[in-house]
Amino acid sequence: MNLGRMCSRLFARPPGLLLLLLLLTALAPAVAFADQPFSFDTTPGKLPKTVVPRHYTIRLEPDLEKFITRGSMTVDVDVRQPVAEIVLNALDLEVTRASVIEDRETALAISPDPEKQLVTLKLPAPIGPGHYRVALEFTGHLTEHAQGLFYVRYAAPSGKKIMLATQMEPADARRMFPCWDEPAFRATYDLTVVVPQKHLAVSNMPVESETNLPNGLKEVKFMRTPPMASYLVVLVSGELEELKGEADGVKIRVITTEGKREQARYALEVTEKVLPYYDRYFGIRYPLPKLDQIAIPGGFDGAMENWGGITYNESMLLFDPQTSSLQTKRDIFVTVSHEMAHQWFGNLVTMAWWDNLWLNEGFASWMENKATDHFNPDWEMWLTAGLEKSGVMSEDARKTTHPVQSPVDNESEADDSFDNITYIKGQAFLQMLENFLGEKQFQKGIHRYLAAHEYSNTTTADLWDALEKSSGKSVAAMSAGWTEQSGLPVVMVKSDCTGGRQVVTLTQERFTVCDPDAQPLSWTIPVAWFDTARPASARYVVLQNTPLTINLPDCADAIKLNAGDFGYYHVSYEPAWYQKVKITGLPPADQLNLLSDTWAMVEAGRASSTNYLALAEALQAAKTYAVWSHVLSVLELIDSLEQNQPGRANFQQYARRLLQPQWQRLGWSPRPAEPVGDALLRGRILGTLGQFADPAVVAEARARFDQFLARPETLPADLRPSVLNIVGRYSDKKTYEELHELARTAKGTEERQMDYRALAGALDPALAQTTLDLSLTDETVPQEASDLVAQVASDGEQTELAWRFTQQHIKELLAKVDSFDRDDYVPSILGSCSDAARADELKKFAASVSEDSVAKADETAEDILFKAALKQRELPSIDRWVAASAQTPDAARR
Numbered sequence: 001m002n003l004g005r006m007c008s009r010l011f012a013r014p015p016g017l018l019l020l021l022l023l024l025t026a027l028a029p030a031v032a033f034a035d036q037p038f039s040f041d042t043t044p045g046k047l048p049k050t051v052v053p054r055h056y057t058i059r060l061e062p063d064l065e066k067f068i069t070r071g072s073m074t075v076d077v078d079v080r081q082p083v084a085e086i087v088l089n090a091l092d093l094e095v096t097r098a099s100v101i102e103d104r105e106t107a108l109a110i111s112p113d114p115e116k117q118l119v120t121l122k123l124p125a126p127i128g129p130g131h132y133r134v135a136l137e138f139t140g141h142l143t144e145h146a147q148g149l150f151y152v153r154y155a156a157p158s159g160k161k162i163m164l165a166t167q168m169e170p171a172d173a174r175r176m177f178p179c180w181d182e183p184a185f186r187a188t189y190d191l192t193v194v195v196p197q198k199h200l201a202v203s204n205m206p207v208e209s210e211t212n213l214p215n216g217l218k219e220v221k222f223m224r225t226p227p228m229a230s231y232l233v234v235l236v237s238g239e240l241e242e243l244k245g246e247a248d249g250v251k252i253r254v255i256t257t258e259g260k261r262e263q264a265r266y267a268l269e270v271t272e273k274v275l276p277y278y279d280r281y282f283g284i285r286y287p288l289p290k291l292d293q294i295a296i297p298g299g300f301d302g303a304m305e306n307w308g309g310i311t312y313n314e315s316m317l318l319f320d321p322q323t324s325s326l327q328t329k330r331d332i333f334v335t336v337s338h339e340m341a342h343q344w345f346g347n348l349v350t351m352a353w354w355d356n357l358w359l360n361e362g363f364a365s366w367m368e369n370k371a372t373d374h375f376n377p378d379w380e381m382w383l384t385a386g387l388e389k390s391g392v393m394s395e396d397a398r399k400t401t402h403p404v405q406s407p408v409d410n411e412s413e414a415d416d417s418f419d420n421i422t423y424i425k426g427q428a429f430l431q432m433l434e435n436f437l438g439e440k441q442f443q444k445g446i447h448r449y450l451a452a453h454e455y456s457n458t459t460t461a462d463l464w465d466a467l468e469k470s471s472g473k474s475v476a477a478m479s480a481g482w483t484e485q486s487g488l489p490v491v492m493v494k495s496d497c498t499g500g501r502q503v504v505t506l507t508q509e510r511f512t513v514c515d516p517d518a519q520p521l522s523w524t525i526p527v528a529w530f531d532t533a534r535p536a537s538a539r540y541v542v543l544q545n546t547p548l549t550i551n552l553p554d555c556a557d558a559i560k561l562n563a564g565d566f567g568y569y570h571v572s573y574e575p576a577w578y579q580k581v582k583i584t585g586l587p588p589a590d591q592l593n594l595l596s597d598t599w600a601m602v603e604a605g606r607a608s609s610t611n612y613l614a615l616a617e618a619l620q621a622a623k624t625y626a627v628w629s630h631v632l633s634v635l636e637l638i639d640s641l642e643q644n645q646p647g648r649a650n651f652q653q654y655a656r657r658l659l660q661p662q663w664q665r666l667g668w669s670p671r672p673a674e675p676v677g678d679a680l681l682r683g684r685i686l687g688t689l690g691q692f693a694d695p696a697v698v699a700e701a702r703a704r705f706d707q708f709l710a711r712p713e714t715l716p717a718d719l720r721p722s723v724l725n726i727v728g729r730y731s732d733k734k735t736y737e738e739l740h741e742l743a744r745t746a747k748g749t750e751e752r753q754m755d756y757r758a759l760a761g762a763l764d765p766a767l768a769q770t771t772l773d774l775s776l777t778d779e780t781v782p783q784e785a786s787d788l789v790a791q792v793a794s795d796g797e798q799t800e801l802a803w804r805f806t807q808q809h810i811k812e813l814l815a816k817v818d819s820f821d822r823d824d825y826v827p828s829i830l831g832s833c834s835d836a837a838r839a840d841e842l843k844k845f846a847a848s849v850s851e852d853s854v855a856k857a858d859e860t861a862e863d864i865l866f867k868a869a870l871k872q873r874e875l876p877s878i879d880r881w882v883a884a885s886a887q888t889p890d891a892a893r894r
């Protein structure tokens, strides 16, 4: 398939067809289906709704020698209609005994269905509606995979250790105990566990009692939880340390493994700030008596909002002022704010089913920025969110996109819903909505929603209803197009001047990249605009699928749309507009927005990349981190397209020249009290200059690395990732060995990941092979070992080598990957590839490995074809631009 040609059809579309499409769009109903308010009985899911659990009493005895868990439990259930069987979830569990108790105990026949992850308990005779107690005994299996109850091995100062942790979402509580493992089945939990006496055991609620047992064991009983979804149950148990605090009467702990308590200070400080902030923002106090933030040294990547006991990979929670960078500090604030937002949005009020996952994740992703920005106004949080938004808009323009709300039929589809569309499109839409409704109205609506549905479940319709009531605006009608349709619009701006007056006409169409047959759609777009002569005063118009006009008094004026970059749509201006508007005169958010729109037009084949480069050159003196970050990402993308192309060296030289003044301004040494943006930008530009082989930067990075080996404190934490990456990229055997030694002896997860990443970036094929071989060994955490292969392909530019290696060793590699990431593993190896021939290879190989990875492979294959087309279309003009600019002195070009 020749995608280059396919893409070009996009702008060669005949006007007649366009008119017809517009007409069809106008006639078609705005959305295919409308979401209904929550009702338990119509909520999707596999489990029958005839028997509903109300309360679980669970006792678990994990055995860390046999790697099994013996369990017993009773569940108080409501039988709502006569039934002859009780169906619930169980996976990799042997249910050994089951009975139902009313006045007397009746044994149940147990019939497991592993395929459907269900167990059916058959009654000798049907029972009528009423309250019953189901009693079960079962045995579960402990593995190292973060699914259900799992164990983590790690090294502590006093020796090798093992601890227990859980990861349930979306559907793995059923591996720890039999349960109604769908989010609408809320119940209360009394959990009791038997663990070694030297362990600290943590669950959702505080400990009610601890009793010592023989053999160095103890029984820990936790207090009863509020009614909640099974995916929020947590248990962590190990030789742990705690750092204690308090906020708004809630007991807070940050829990770490041995020797890391000091690194918990920052997370404690963040929690103590954010909890009262949320109490106030939501207008509902945090409902549990305690909140634990738990650092797990491996086993899973990420963070999980279990109610009252949030788990984090320790790299996302622990901060060491000596070695952790500002970026890490920011990430911790963001992650903690995200998971804490879920305590209300997700835990107190839970989406009914996984098709509404965006209610959880979109909202928490939005709130993480709101909270982080509130406490750290100089961190450019919303600008950084703007960068992420521009990335997801690019995904959303492709054929492989899907609506924010899509049907979810089974557990594997629930897993797949945790993607950028759910998280980032979700958050970007909320950002647009908040700005349109007004901050206070929006907050009131959120309070109303939480208060109306606390300890219950919801759908998107319930959120719109609350926001509609608080704002008086038709939120549901406006929002449906954004959450129930795929894709996004582009607003076209046309200006006419007659008799000295300017009429600006706005129209919309669906914005696509390489998807000429996309269904035409339209949206209700709240368009904020301002006159570029007066950036302070933004106004809203609501654009539907009919043209809308704005009158301006003067023909010299120009309006900019998407003021403040709050909107989720692109804008296309006429060439004359660029003559009137100077990007340097716009506020940073609008600069970023213009860069993002311009690059999107390049991706869609509606503009040339030289339009983008012209803007980047104009912004050479800009000081905003996020603005630069966009430019650097585009330059890095172009550089990756230039791989193995004749123009690469010249392009790199051009890019280095573009970055030079900024690098001169920032220099190697952090200045006291400098803006946070400068500190972030220094590391970022340094990394890019290193990638572009700047000789002075590479030499200095090497010198600083040598110094660092002798005296680690000489290298500022913010420069460390970039310096290591540069040294790793150009390393010889000796340097590689030095990095390897650092990696092997790293004390924490953040450090270890950084060191391995640096050595995986080595360009030397022999060293790349050494890294690939390393990925099969046990020297590092399994998930991180398996990640090395994709890093060799992208950072090390050894696609061929890494791809062949993956094909040869796929079984061993997949065995190391967390189940959640498994379907993305094969596609991730070719994530940075732009060689069209690989697209089919990828699809074939992925299909031969597992059905589950086909969807992700299709997405990546499309992206490879897109990049191949972009390369073919854009490199010639980029190379000409670069050549012309080499002949022009810098001063003349600006």
Ligand code: BES
Binding pocket: 169, 170, 301, 302, 303, 304, 305, 334, 335, 336, 338, 339, 342, 361, 364, 418, 820
């Ligand atoms: N609820 C998720 C954790 C999760 C993710 C469970 C995927 C199951 C599947 C949690 O709130 C989350 O989004 N964690 C993120 C980090 C966060 C700061 C965006 C993660 O784990 O990557």
Ligand code: ZN
Binding pocket: 305, 338, 339, 342, 360, 361, 364
């Ligand atoms: Zn989340």
